[in-house]
Amino acid sequence: MLDQATDLDRVFQALADPGRRSMVERLSQGPASVSELGRPLAMSLAGVVQHVQVLEASGLIRSQKIGRTRTCSINPAALRSAESWISARRALWDRRLDRLGDYLTDPADSAETLPASASSEQ
Amino acid sequence: MLDQATDLDRVFQALADPGRRSMVERLSQGPASVSELGRPLAMSLAGVVQHVQVLEASGLIRSQKIGRTRTCSINPAALRSAESWISARRALWDRRLDRLGDYLTDPADSAETLPASASSEQ
Numbered sequence: 001m002l003d004q005a006t007d008l009d010r011v012f013q014a015l016a017d018p019g020r021r022s023m024v025e026r027l028s029q030g031p032a033s034v035s036e037l038g039r040p041l042a043m044s045l046a047g048v049v050q051h052v053q054v055l056e057a058s059g060l061i062r063s064q065k066i067g068r069t070r071t072c073s074i075n076p077a078a079l080r081s082a083e084s085w086i087s088a089r090r091a092l093w094d095r096r097l098d099r100l101g102d103y104l105t106d107p108a109d110s111a112e113t114l115p116a117s118a119s120s121e122q
Numbered sequence: 123m124l125d126q127a128t129d130l131d132r133v134f135q136a137l138a139d140p141g142r143r144s145m146v147e148r149l150s151q152g153p154a155s156v157s158e159l160g161r162p163l164a165m166s167l168a169g170v171v172q173h174v175q176v177l178e179a180s181g182l183i184r185s186q187k188i189g190r191t192r193t194c195s196i197n198p199a200a201l202r203s204a205e206s207w208i209s210a211r212r213a214l215w216d217r218r219l220d221r222l223g224d225y226l227t228d229p230a231d232s233a234e235t236l237p238a239s240a241s242s243e244q
Contacts, residue, residue, distance in 0.1 A: 005140050016134035018127050021207070028214040079212045085143070086205040092150040093198050 007059060011082045014058035019043065020051050024074065027061055031073040034063075129181060133204045136180035141165065142173050146196065149183055153195040156185075 014020055023037045038048030052072060055061045059078040063070050136142055145159045160170030174194060177183045181200040185192050 008143065009138050009140060012134045012138035015208075016131050016138060018131060021130065024211055028211040028218075030218055074211075074215055076212060076215050079208055079215070083205065083208040083212060086137075086201055086208070089146055089150040089196075090198060090201045090205060093196050093201070096150075096152055 007078070008082065008085060010058035011060060011078050014054050014060055015082070017051065017054075019047075020055055023051060023055060023072075024060060024079075027072055027074040031071050034070045034072065037072060129200070130204065130207060132180035133182060133200050136176050136182055137204070139173065139176075141169075142177055145173060145177060145194075146182060146201075149194055149196040153193050156192045156194065159194060 015024070019041050022040060026032055026037055026040075034048060034052055035045070037052065038045060041048065043051075052061070052063065052070075055072075056063055059075055061072050062075050063072040065071075137146070141163050144162065148154055148159055148162075156170060156174055157167070159174065160167060163170065165173075174183070174185065174192075177194075178185055181197055183194050184197050185194040187193075
């Protein structure tokens with residue numbers, strides 16, 4: 001597992017760029033060289049290398065240099081970490097909606113389980 | 123649905139800050155006022171308002187001012203959009219690993235389905 005706070009900062013920051021997301025998309029199909037990652041992007045090699053470095057610092061990808069070629073591959077743990085964070089919040093929200101739905105259908109039955117924050121507070 | 127590229131940029135950017143993530147976490151339990159969102163954070167009210175604005179611009183939350191109180195609530199569509207993007211890439215990667223696993227178990231059976239990018243390319 002990743003060290004939560006700082007690493008999630010870096011993972012979400014890394015995913016906040018369309019070029020870097022396209023690299024993650026390509027790598028989710030299998031390893032690729034840096035030049036292969038840059039091919040679909042209208043970008044200098046220096047720009048591509050910089051994005052690869054941001055992705056690697058976030059833990060989303062790993063790279064290895066063999067001879068003159070640096071090959072990148074995805075690190076699924078970092079993707080899972082970001083996915084879990086979002087899923088957990090979304091699930092909390094969905095459960096809250098379910099409880100509200102139960103309450104609206106039958107207030108007498110569900111009064112005890114109504115979330116305290118169902119109405120907005122000052 | 124959100125307009126994919128730009129909005130995902132903003133959603134991931136908004137999630138790249140621990141203070142903003144703590145606000146999303148609080149809101150996934152139900153609506154809250156701006157001052158309530160700021161309470162657990164060591165931050166000026168101006169700082170809290172700025173984070174709320176970033177979250178609102180990303181589509182992750184909505185807010186409504188009634189009298190002197192601005193109440194925020196989560197917009198689950200934006201959370202789902204980010205979650206789907208990550209899940210789809212992680213699923214691609216998992217499928218690729220499964221196919222490689224099949225190939226390693228029985229190369230003869232699986233030769234046709236081996237992903238072309240199983241080995242790194244130049």
